[in-house]
Amino acid sequence: IKIGVLKEQSPHEHRVSIDPEVVKRLTKSGKKVFIENSAGSDANFFDVDYTAVGAEIVDRKTALTTTDIVVMIDMPDDETLAALKDGQVVIGLFNSLTIPAKIEMLAKKNVSVISMELLPRTISRAQTMDVLSSQSSVAGYKAALIASDLYPKYFPMMITAAGTVKPAKVLVLGTGVAGLQAIGTAKRLGAIVSGYDVRPASRGEVESLGATFLTSSVANGAGNGGYARQLTAEEQAAQQKELADFIAQNDIVITTAQVPGHKPPLLVTDDSVTNAKPGTIFVDLAASELGGNVAGSQPFKTITTEQHVTIVGAGNLASQVSNSASQLFAKNILAVLNYIIDEDTVQFDLTDDVLKDLVATHKGDIVNPRLRKALD
Ligand code: NAD
Numbered sequence: 217i218k219i220g221v222l223k224e225q226s227p228h229e230h231r232v233s234i235d236p237e238v239v240k241r242l243t244k245s246g247k248k249v250f251i252e253n254s255a256g257s258d259a260n261f262f263d264v265d266y267t268a269v270g271a272e273i274v275d276r277k278t279a280l281t282t283t284d285i286v287v288m289i290d291m292p293d294d295e296t297l298a299a300l301k302d303g304q305v306v307i308g309l310f311n312s313l314t315i316p317a318k319i320e321m322l323a324k325k326n327v328s329v330i331s332m333e334l335l336p337r338t339i340s341r342a343q344t345m346d347v348l349s350s351q352s353s354v355a356g357y358k359a360a361l362i363a364s365d366l367y368p369k370y371f372p373m374m375i376t377a378a379g380t381v382k383p384a385k386v387l388v389l390g391t392g393v394a395g396l397q398a399i400g401t402a403k404r405l406g407a408i409v410s411g412y413d414v415r416p417a418s419r420g421e422v423e424s425l426g427a428t429f430l431t432s433s434v435a436n437g438a439g440n441g442g443y444a445r446q447l448t449a450e451e452q453a454a455q456q457k458e459l460a461d462f463i464a465q466n467d468i469v470i471t472t473a474q475v476p477g478h479k480p481p482l483l484v485t486d487d488s489v490t491n492a493k494p495g496t497i498f499v500d501l502a503a504s505e506l507g508g509n510v511a512g513s514q515p516f517k518t519i520t521t522e523q524h525v526t527i528v529g530a531g532n533l534a535s536q537v538s539n540s541a542s543q544l545f546a547k548n549i550l551a552v553l554n555y556i557i558d559e560d561t562v563q564f565d566l567t568d569d570v571l572k573d574l575v576a577t578h579k580g581d582i583v584n585p586r587l588r589k590a591l592d
Contacts, residue, residue: 217557218248220283222276223255226290228516228531230258230538231545233287233308236265238546242553243270246560252279259538284562287549291315302326305562307549309333309347312576313477316590323577328564330552334584336573338441344551345574349393350544355533356397356472359499360386362533363468364405366497366526372406383408387466388427389459389483389509390473391418392443394501398470399427412462413437413473414444414455433458439475446475452482460488467493471509472501479506486511494524503529 219242221234232255234242239249249271254263263273280286280296285305297318300306305328312319312331322329332347343349363386364371373383386402388395391411396418402409403426411422412430414437422429433454439445447455463469463484469492473481480502489498489511500513508529512519516531534541555570556562564578565571575583582588 217246217285217560217562218250218283219553220250220274220279220286221252221255221271222279222286222288222292222296223252224258224289225292225296228535229290230535231289231542232256232259232261232538233289233542233545233549235259235261235543235546236269236271237543238550239266239271240269241550247553247557248272250274250279250283252276256542259542261539261542285553289545291318297322300325300327304328305330305556307332307552309351309545310576312584312587313590316587319576319587320582320591323580323582326580328562328578329576330556330574331576331584332548332552332574334574334576334586336570339570342570342574345548345555345570347545347548350548351534351541352392352394352472353397354537354541354544355501355530356394356399356470357401358533358537359394359470359472359501359530360398360401360405362528362530363402363470363497363499366528367468368495369467370406371402384468385466386410386468386470387412387430387462389413389469389471390502391422391429392472392474394472395470396421396425398472398501399425402468402470403427407468410462410466412459414447415442417442430462441476443476444473446478447481455481456483456485456488459483460485460491463488463492463496467495468497468499469510470499470501473509474502480504480509482507482509482511484510489521489525489527490523492523492525497526497528499528499530501530501533503531 280299288308291310307330310331371384374381384407386407386409388411391413409427414434419429500508500510502509503513503515513529
């Protein structure tokens, strides 16, 4: 089996989908790995590191056209897609539900697409493949570091001969995978941390990290599969009101709230931004083209308001910890490769509970049911 690894094309993407450690494991089990020139260099994995473990460094065309499986992170440009061959497998984090027409075009070319965000996350044998968890965790860590970097004070309390400095107060809204890692990181830096979520089950996780859980007025915001549900308009208004008070008492607010299949909920309104203490820093991990958790946040942009409030629209924070994030991403990909490669053949058992969701297209058909629905 020949596996090609592409260099990412977006200027915001510094990760690589396969690291030298995973190449070592693949070559040891008889696979041939072709890495596009300097694919890993933004993540501190250099061509020599790959060749040292048996990979071949090639140009993009060779990585694309001479291989059975092509691995990447983001959806590449149309020129790359045009070069894919009949029967080839592509694996990446494509957010395929947002680009169903493109995925359908690949199905028509008889390219099998595995789109990592489609993984059914509650099946335990799929956990080693869960890139959403591995990358959210990295993003949550980085969010706390970005906040501490912008904050012109210490995070911990400092008692010195020159006086005492008060600790920073950090509020984390949305305490899933990213939020919990942001809480853990801010705690380790010495801040006073509180967390808020509409899923009552997250209380125990927040408290186990030594943070305070702020109880939501939403009766039970849990939806399916461990995720939150979409709130009603009344619930959302009540939530925005209660959050305004919590926000005004903190120095830093990190937001991570998402509801699968919907645009991110607005947790911090314009009024909450206006009424925040001057100097407050918001880091919005949910910032996207669709909007974010904080009014006015924009992905990849940092804004400072007239009231001296800073809003960081965090785009792709996992990419800013490119080495560790790539290492984890690669391990997730290795788990998928091991799942679909049997000896020297690629197998797609579409009756398997993991593959029937994870596979977007195979043999000319759209396989994932949510994607099929999106195309109806
Ligand atoms: P996510 O990225 O979809 O959302 C992040 C957080 O935002 C969640 O905790 C969610 O409850 C919260 N949120 C959504 N709307 C909100 C609102 N209006 N106000 C406040 N908070 C809001 O979720 P995620 O972090 O990927 O996962 C969430 C949870 O799912 C995890 O904590 C875990 O319990 C579960 N999960 C389970 C598995 C598994 O079983 N293998 C895998 C992944 C996640």
